[in-house]
Amino acid sequence: MEVSIKTFDQFDIHELYEVLQLRSEVFVVEQDCVYQDLDGKDQKAIHILGYVNDHLVAYTRIFQPGDYFDQASIGRVVVSLKNRGEAYGQEIMKASVKYCKEQGFTTIKISAQCYLDKFYTDLGFISTGEKYLEDGIPHQAMVLEF
Template structure:
């Protein structure tokens, strides 16, 4: 399977279940963080995923400008535990950035990153734009990628 991009109404029930299960398995169970995973943004988002042998191995959600932030945002960035350390996270972010640049022509892209991944996001070009804050008991920072970095 290759990278696929979906609007919410294009998802099959199997695909939606697989994406939500991965999100809950990682963000709620693995990170021991009970929080409202279903936040009402999925219906307006673009979903990007990569899978092999019927299993989703990488996933992210792109929220259009004006829905969560003024700029389009990347969120729910996940690599399945079995597929980590294969470079999928970096490839996933590049897929997200390429989609936003090509289809939404954004001036900037925003994300809310867990602090332990801050250096990784910086290595892709994001810059930290906030102090560290707690979100659902996990330290986060707000980060942005500006159009200047998008063209590099």
């Protein structure tokens, strides 16, 4: 998987469309969750895009400490349904964690869907606090410190 890192202003219109299409495909349609994906936060985020054969297969967005949580944060973690089981989720998260380390961040906090607990635990994240509903889906706060 080829990884690309961009600010919002570096997107061309086709890349932005691909990202929004992938997020909508998974978070709205597949998960049957009506929520406001276009939340006004993409402009602050760093976007990590994973491509295979020029097709977007995985994506995350990263916030600096203070932009979302007090700590750095990785969110909108998504892998295309047709590309699951190929370790692209681990690859895009490892690229995202690497970016955070390179920026000098020492802690990453995420709001993780509970059914993905093992996925994030295997990457070193630790669950903190109580489970909660976010957009009708059970979530938990998780942190990774280095």
